Amino acid sequence: MKKRNCLLGQSGGPTAVINSSYRGILDQVKKSADLDRIYAMRFGLQGLLAGKYFDLTEKSEKELELLQNTPSTVIGTSRYKIDHYDENEEDYIKFFNFLEEHQIAYVFYVGGNDSMDTVAKLTSYAEEKGIDVRIMGIPKTIDNDIVITDHCPGFGSAAKYIATSVMEIARDSRVYDLKNVHIIETMGRSSGWLAAASILAANEKLYAPDFIYLPEAVFSIDKFFADVEKKMKEQKAITVVVSEGIKDKNGEYISAGKSTAHDQFGHKKLGGAAYTLKPIIKENLCNRVKAIKFDVMQRAAAHCASGRDIVEAYQVGAEAVKAALAGETGKMTAIKRISNDPYQVEIIKVEAEKVANQVKLVPDKWINEDHNGVTEGFKDYVLPLIQGDIDMETENSLPVFSELETGQ
Amino acid sequence: MKKRNCLLGQSGGPTAVINSSYRGILDQVKKSADLDRIYAMRFGLQGLLAGKYFDLTEKSEKELELLQNTPSTVIGTSRYKIDHYDENEEDYIKFFNFLEEHQIAYVFYVGGNDSMDTVAKLTSYAEEKGIDVRIMGIPKTIDNDIVITDHCPGFGSAAKYIATSVMEIARDSRVYDLKNVHIIETMGRSSGWLAAASILAANEKLYAPDFIYLPEAVFSIDKFFADVEKKMKEQKAITVVVSEGIKDKNGEYISAGKSTAHDQFGHKKLGGAAYTLKPIIKENLCNRVKAIKFDVMQRAAAHCASGRDIVEAYQVGAEAVKAALAGETGKMTAIKRISNDPYQVEIIKVEAEKVANQVKLVPDKWINEDHNGVTEGFKDYVLPLIQGDIDMETENSLPVFSELETGQ
Structure with a gap:
């Protein structure tokens, strides 16, 4: 039987819209006849390697809908960097054994610069060992410092x-x-x-x-x-x-x-x-x-989120699933800005190793001469990113959040 | 000619909904054929006594509408306590001279405990001197510590x-x-x-x-x-x-x-x-x-304001004008809770001197036995106060605030 299961994980700090990326991934997985169960690393790769994971497949539609406006990360995260497998193969063996045991052929890893290093290393190891798996990175960070992508969901x-x-x-x-x-x-x-x-x-x-x-x-x-x-x-x-x-x-x-x-x-x-x-x-x-x-x-602050950010976070998640199904691996979905007025973007795929461990700084052209402010050019860049209202479910005028696993 | 002008002032710290009280006052003043111009103390009583004030009468409807969702206080405030006139009459003379010069017969003073002391003192002085003026206090404070009123606009x-x-x-x-x-x-x-x-x-x-x-x-x-x-x-x-x-x-x-x-x-x-x-x-x-x-x-945080709070802030302002026109003076409008479910309140008037300089604490019955939490009773009290959505005008997904005088 062909392996049909998926694994979802996160690494690094939370944002207001990571959960929207999960929803994009989950929706897309459910749409595909080629995919079956979806597991989540509990508290990131570190958690998974310690045996912590859970099955998201049967979660109610209602809980998944709430992801759209829930801040933080309902599956948990860690800040764990794996060594190169030439130095230490243990994590790799454990990780790919887990995939094998759970018939997992698709891995979706949401994170920033460091996380894409993990995506690149895992992919490289799998290719070297001839393991049949597709590993996709999904960008997230409020810091907006991932290279190549025009901007990062969460920012x-x-x-x-x-x-x-x-x-x-x-x-x-x-x-x-x-x-x-x-x-x-x-x-x-x-x-x-x-x-x-x-x-x-x-x-x-x-x-x-x-x-x-x-x-x-x-x-x-x-x-x-x-x-x-x-x-x-x-x-x-x-x-x-x-x-x-x-x-x-x-x-x-x-x-x-x-x-x-x-x-x-x-x-x-x-x-x-x-x-x-x-x-x-x-x-x-x-x-x-x-x-x-x-x-x-x-x-x-999910209550003050950008509607566009929520949508784009969803898209980079969903597109990662499509890309994996189309055979891509070792890549990160990224946002390419086509035009500013009207604002148009395209979700592209970039090699995770080109993104890994890089930091995108605010370019000189957008910092004023006095080094105490930013330019109109920067304003034009950032303004479209905060647009759009949110449609948050409330109860007694307070947000209703998804509580998949946050209870601890 | 009978004096027909009004004076508006604020004292103490800002809230997200003080400007809504101003709007309530301004709307009510404009509705009354007996009232003409409305002046505002610039930076509270201290500002006025230093000659700072401006005329709100001709401000555009648009700017006044925006008050509803604008935080802070567009007319400015101060923390100035006047002495009793037996000790120092200077401020009183200056203040009532200003009223006389500007044909002002109605004063609306928005503030907390200390401010109601000012309302009481000014009223008492006016009565003693036979000055024809009506002075009304309007409650505001995020601290919610004004006595008699069920709760305070801003809280x-x-x-x-x-x-x-x-x-x-x-x-x-x-x-x-x-x-x-x-x-x-x-x-x-x-x-x-x-x-x-x-x-x-x-x-x-x-x-x-x-x-x-x-x-x-x-x-x-x-x-x-x-x-x-x-x-x-x-x-x-x-x-x-x-x-x-x-x-x-x-x-x-x-x-x-x-x-x-x-x-x-x-x-x-x-x-x-x-x-x-x-x-x-x-x-x-x-x-x-x-x-x-x-x-x-x-x-x-006006972007996260309570719709009910905005409405009630408006009401305590508008009702103060009505009360003054009906001949009341030296009083503060206050909120009396009639029932919790359905939530119903009534705007009442209380003697400013009964409120002056008092502090309402959270009662013992609402603090748990361990002194590390609050009771269900408190929750029942506070829950109705945060209800209601806001209808905030935005431009490019950011709030549009009234800017009457904030430019400095």
Whole structure:
């Protein structure tokens, strides 16, 4: 009998729309007469290798529908990197034994840069050993730092939450007739896509944030202070957005509090870049300073998700199944932007090994000359990604989420 | 000529629905043939006394419509307490001169406990001096701590944001197969209504938060640690919600980091109660601990407002105008709950001086015996307050806010 079962897994951090990718995969699997059962790794590859998995095949349509608007990941994840099989074959043997035992011929692995390394390695091993399996990667990350793909599912929703919240905070900051600075920190250790997306909050009625600092440009505390000081001569309320990963000229994270750019600016780490910068303004310029972190809300705020992001997350999942059925393996589905107006994309397939372990940074052309903001070109890039309303089921005005396995 | 003009002002912190109260006031003023112009204090009473005000009468219908879903306060606010006129009459003279100059006979003052003290004092002064003016207070505060009124406009929206976000965070916290604790801090210096509202996030599918600590009960770090430690024997992910104002048995704020309940638990203030508690868990129980603050988002998140809250905020504004026209003065509009199912309320008027400077705490009956959660009775109280969708105008999938004067 030909093997007809599938395995689904995730690796890396959650987003608001990963579950929508699962739904795309599950729907497509159910549509295919060539496919039968679908198993899920419980807590990623690490969980599977420890014997943790479950069967998604019989889950109710209702639960699967709810996936569309459920944040996080209902199957769980891990951050587990496998060695190359030349160094350590154990995981590979265990993994492919599991596939054999469960008659699995299709693997769908949702993740970011590191996860595509896993896809590439597993595929390469299977080919070398002549194992009949097709392994497809599906992109996800709020960080938006996967190469080749125009953007990553998860990013649009985080961008929408950030832009919406910055709009609200900027208005909140203007209620008193007092000078004040709000320093808002987004996620983004290596790349500044999320911080950059806050530019969408600025419009002609109220232009905020005033400054955006990305890890792609060297961050100078002196320059930051000068920027804010100068702006405060023009207006009372100043909104700054920083990426958690901003670094000084020595490559030290500002959040580490070691930057020696200015003697009086020596502060210990208090939980991030914004908290490190807060006392610098507070002690030297203006008493009212708030450090605000969007924390996990930015990746979990399904109630503020981008409708388009949900749809695209679904598509990269569904297309991965189609590609696998068509014989492709070792690839990742990716989004290619055909045009911006009207916004049109195409789902393409790229070699997982070309994506593996790369990081896509915000390009220079989209960072302004002063290194304290982004350009109109970036705005044109990001605006289409947050479009579209969501259709979230609610009960008593609160979201109804899928609870496949989250109860622990 | 009879004086026919009105003055609008605000005092204290913003909410997501104060602007809806303004709209209620403005609509009602425009409906009345007895009323003419409406002025607004720019940045509250303090601003007005410094000569800052503007005329709202000619603002476009469009801008006024947008008020309904605009957070913050478009006219600005201040935290200014006036002395009793026996001690210092200067502010009173200035204030009533302004009314006289602008032919103002009606004053509408939106605020909390302190603001109602101002309403009471101004009214008392006017009566003593025989000044023909009617002064009405309109309640607002996310803290929900105004006495007599069943609840306060602004609270329902903050409660909805908190419940929604805690649901999302709780799911995010369950993605890894690792023990972890999320300590989420809400606003609420004196009262725990906001922290308590997080109970709405808990349902039979996923019961989180696990613990809620309010300022109304003495907070013991040892007890807190024991609660979390015990729960961790049953499950991996633990969600805790604390009010920023939790205090130890000596009345010291936990956020001050001075609590000496346990020798090893001596930590400096790192920006709030959650940040103070984080290392206690991290160093003694479990390495993965997150301190999350909802910060100003909880009072500014208009995108997640309660439809009912918006309507009620409008009503307490509109009813204040009607009451003033009917001859009432020195009162605050308040909400009286007639029934819970179906939810029915009535807008009543209460003496401002009965409300002034009081603080309504979460009653004992709604705090559980262990002092680490709230009761079903509280849930019945708060659930109706978050109901109702909002109808927010958007452009490019982002909110369109009224920008009356926020540009500074």
